[in-house]
Amino acid sequence: MPEDRSGEMAKFHGFRSCVTCKVNCTPGNFVDFESKRYCTACWIGEHNPEHPELELIRQQVIDSAEEWKCAKWSREEGPLPDGPKPARD
Numbered sequence: 001m002p003e004d005r006s007g008e009m010a011k012f013h014g015f016r017s018c019v020t021c022k023v024n025c026t027p028g029n030f031v032d033f034e035s036k037r038y039c040t041a042c043w044i045g046e047h048n049p050e051h052p053e054l055e056l057i058r059q060q061v062i063d064s065a066e067e068w069k070c071a072k073w074s075r076e077e078g079p080l081p082d083g084p085k086p087a088r089d
Helices: 040-047 054-068
Strands: 008-010 030-033 036-039 072-074
Touching (some): 036 040, 040 054
16 A cells, blocks of 8 residues: 555656666657657667767766656655635736
8 A cells, every 4th residue: 555645746757767777768768669658878888888978878867867857745744735716816
């Protein structure tokens, strides 16, 4: 049974993870091919293993996944968004 997470709300929606390296994919850093999702580093590594900047690309993918990581907000840390405010008070 999952633990109670009623007081938490995800900050970002997930983009699944790479089938090769299991890094979380972020917008602009993945390729969908034959119903499988690859991060750009794994895709380049598979199709062009001699790419001169492969390690730099891999590090950028990992860094962007860490930055995009699903942050949680709780009611104890601050108020949750409660929708748009009225234009007139």
